[in-house]
Amino acid sequence: MTRMIRVLAVIPLLISSGATLAQDAPQAAPKPDTRYAPYPSHNFPNRVFFGDTHVHTSYSTDAGMFGNRLGPDAAYRFAKGEVVTSSTGVKARLKRPLDFLVIADHAENLGLSPMIEESDKRLWASPWGKQVHDLTKAGKAGEAYAMWGEKMTAKEDPLKGIEGLLASMWQRLTKAADAHNTPGLFTALIGYEWTSSPDGSNLHRNVVFRDDKSKADQVVPMSAYDSEDPEDLWRWMANYEKKTGGRVLAIPHNGNLSNGLMFDDVTLTARKPLDRDYAERRSKWEPLYEVTQIKGDGETHPLLSPDDEFADFETWDRGSFAAAKEPDMLPREYAREALKRGLVYEKKLGASPFRFGMIGSSDTHTSLATTDEDNFFGKATAVEPTADPIRFEEKITGYLPDPKGRDYAIRHYEASASGLAAVWARENTREAIWDAMARKEVYATTGSRMLVRVFAGFGFAADDLSRHDFARYGYAEGVPMGGDLKPSDKAPGFLIRAMRDADGANLERIQVIKGWLDADGKARERVYDVAVSGGRKIGSDGRAGKAIGNTVDVANATYDNSIGEPILQAFWKDPDFESDQHAFYYVRVLEIPTPRWTTYDAKYFGVKAPEDVPATIQERAYTSPIWYTP
Template sequence: MSMRSGLVAPVLILFLTAGSLAQDSPPAAPKPGADYSPYPKQDFPNRVFFGDTHLHTSYSTDAGMFGNTLGPDAAYRFARGETVTSSTGVPARLHRPLDFLVVADHAENLGLAPLIEESDKRLLASEWGKRVHDLTRAGKPGEAYAMWGAAVTKREDPLKNIAGLMESMWHRITKAAEEHNEPGLFTALIGFEWTSSPDGSNLHRNVVFRDNKDKADQVIPMSAYDSEDPEDLWRWMARYEEKTGGQVLAIPHNGNLSNGLMFDTVTLSGKKPLDRDYAERRSKWEPLYEVTQIKGDGETHPLLSPNDEFADFETWDKGSFGAAKEKDMLPREYAREALKQGLVYKQKLGENPFKFGMIGSTDSHTSLATSGEDNFFGKATAMEPSEDPIRFEERITGYLPDPQGRDYAIRHYQASASGLAAVWARENTREALWDAMARREVYATTGTRPIVRVFAGYGFTDKDLYRSDFAKYGYDNGVPMGGDLKQSDKAPTFLVRAMRDPDGANLDRIQIIKGWLDSAGKTHERIYDVAVSGDRKIGADGRAKKPVGNTVDVKNATYTNAIGAPFLQAFWKDPDFDAGQNAFYYVRVLEIPTPRWTTYDARYFGLKRPDDVPASIQERAYTSPIWYNP
């Protein structure tokens, strides 16, 4: 061995020993109190979660007695991404799982269809229950449903004297929620629907619990048998919170089917003008509004917003479930007009009864929370995907005769494949999601999953759009969607970012919609295009006149992302700000045109596409407003 080779081993041993010592020795500790990681102290919402707050299963009588055989367990499994066979035998799956779900079955005779299926002894001991059971088992569910509908209309609960019946079905629902709730992975929020329908007008609310089963089981859901007045629902909610120490909120929906009652100027029972007490209670118990779902879009109407070329979207304006609509009802049915009237009440009463954030959800009665145009399983089991004419032609409204003999029927091909609720929160838990809903840091989508963020303040500049700490800076120096701006002599500035659904269509534009109250007490609205895709220009009037274009191939039900942009952002300063005027601002994000579900169906089943609905639509998102109230 040479001297050179003899030195290798000691040197190698020395090197390995030094390395081992370095690994075994702890690193030098930083100074006490040093904060190297920026994240332990961050507490602002940093994730958006998508879900459905309005899904019906077989436990809803108007679902279970019309063929839906899937209960809450199947609904949760489907929402979590599993393949579930629908009630008509069709395998169904979401393209991506949801983050959360509220099974919101109707409280009125909750679980009646499963009780019939099980031939429940308690049900059969009732003369009415046995009659409904026997009709259903004899293949006459329509007659059985008509019996039930007559009872609901009269507000006479036919099963009220059967002790423990409703409790047992409610406990099944809360048990399913508990079994599927996995904090951090998937949230199963407990809830139900209170189905108020005076004279067939839709005043429905979904009640959502922040709590677990132990608290929710201490009550029985309030139903329309108890009362059809929302003020009585709020009293029920207050009693629940007092009794259990828990928390609940209510989400109204379908103002477009309320025939002017959803945002009425008088109370339902007393017909008294709204006062401050009413305004405070409504704002507290109903922080959100379901602005889009299967039964049409409720942002605005072309007669209310004639300068909004995007206002006529999935419009349902023929009537309620009981009568045709009069045009003077429209201002009391749509979100944008209600937000404007809320400014009037704020000025008059010192409180705003219509201060709500906006979400979307499905209102599906199939147990399948589908909101994709290419994966739409319909309003109810009878209208699930099929070449049967019922898929397009079944009436959703218009069964009851209009007092004046008018046709107000809306058919299923006019149903919308909508929508979803997007929630900005820190974590995927009941508490975090509910708290975000309560503070209105949410937005609605018509079924797709774009990511939208907005901050408003007084010191933002256009350079802040490019900050690496965009979200932290926004929270530190402004307010997010659902927030309130403090009084200022400065015009507010806005930072907006929008990113397309990664599996979806490019974006057309970002708009800010402003509503305000002038010194004469008159409300106004204006739309500002703040970011547009392509080489289009925004004019001095704040609008881009040129449409984005349309790549939809109607025959083949396809489109391309050759137009639009995957990401848009904008800095905007209100050019018409008046420090003395009440105002609100919300963001609307429009996607490029894509095929409507009826176009996909026509292609898949070889059917004639209905010619009075568009072949393509522009999916969209609406954020909760930001309010300025001097």
């Protein structure tokens, strides 16, 4: 103790005698052009944000009048990771919070259910409004909904003329979005759904704003009561931007319920062949396509891609909401075929109407954005988790008789626990997320949060996969997903990296899907395996014929990661490139097999699993294409 006192006593003597400590030494002034940190000049996207652009709350009539009591506030809180009690009394929570959300409630009589719940006296200005209110309050919500359905089918707004009704409900939604929007932490994008359904065919679009409440409130949403023609929606969007100085885009739903109308060869109303003006307007206002959601997967179909063994995935191909499907409708409903036909249009017209990036989202009507197979709250409140047979057997389509008497019903056990939108951006803000969507630097997943990055260019080599500055180099020397390659005599090379969901399954393979126009102008496609797990080899035909295997224990709804790889990567150079041929390339990443949600349900509730859906699935991601134009 005495020695310590002596040492401490020396310190002030050293200081007073002029000894200088290191921290007191003057710092040499850096030169004005000194640069040390490499990052101040970086402005390229460096993070993936996961979200859902398609959530319905009680403000959607087909949700609220079917028992959904959760409004926008609950939907946002759930997306942020909070525990929320569902409308059926079941506690719900996400495994991990989302980064962003779009509440896309139907514009058609937006907020009708909350107005009924609150006994809003403005409803009583309409005899129809008073009647649906009284029926619902008397416990006859089914009859009230049927009355609304008749008006919706006839495209007759039953509340037309009641001043301020739609605007007030819209302003509630925009207020909730602004209240929950926290730049850098969580993004609440303002949006709604325009529900075009000509003759029961699904042409729905989600309209997403870049702006805040002050701009969005300057309009009221255009609804299908105003028009069912997408060209009229685009005009409305153009008028919004002109009036407010804001920005807006639309995202069509997967077209498997459109009965050939989503990617038709003629305009909807005038039935005129598509021209360059149409192509340019559609690609401007609709830069994205929702390729996967609860109502099945819309990448491709086994009849359209017979050489693709992964084409038959969560397939809904029996009809629209009102009629069975004819086989010749399929080419005008699926993303891959539309992208191929877009190449034909581009060569013919100088522009493609079907030049879109790809995202997934849920289309949930429960307010709960659940896309995990073991946490799937279903399409609507009536089919939330339960041992009741309704969970599997409730019809989603097939209520209306088909003109030819065919059974085209699709039941809830065929619903998909899908999907998510993955966005490459630098920050979690409305502006950054929306801008990434507009430039198509996005990808779709069927619910998993795997990380996927793609660059294409003419100077890449295999060694570039190992670069420490992989992303910086990729942007400097090539283009990302959603980009356009310049004409070249050299074949493009692709740098591809994929990493599994941190809480999910290992990866099974990475594939490149190519579409191109041959010498005769015919659209063709080919699937290339570019990275495979499990020590398998890729043959001279570009395919790994052997399957990875399957660790799923169906009876116990479990799997393990003893097969597959947590990370896969590849450098791939197109071996069949022709510099004078239009082409596109997108990447598909597949996980190892895991239990489907119906398998989890069967185990949890002790019920028999449906026999005509698979017990296991392979979750997947689809990137936005990269295009080559000669």
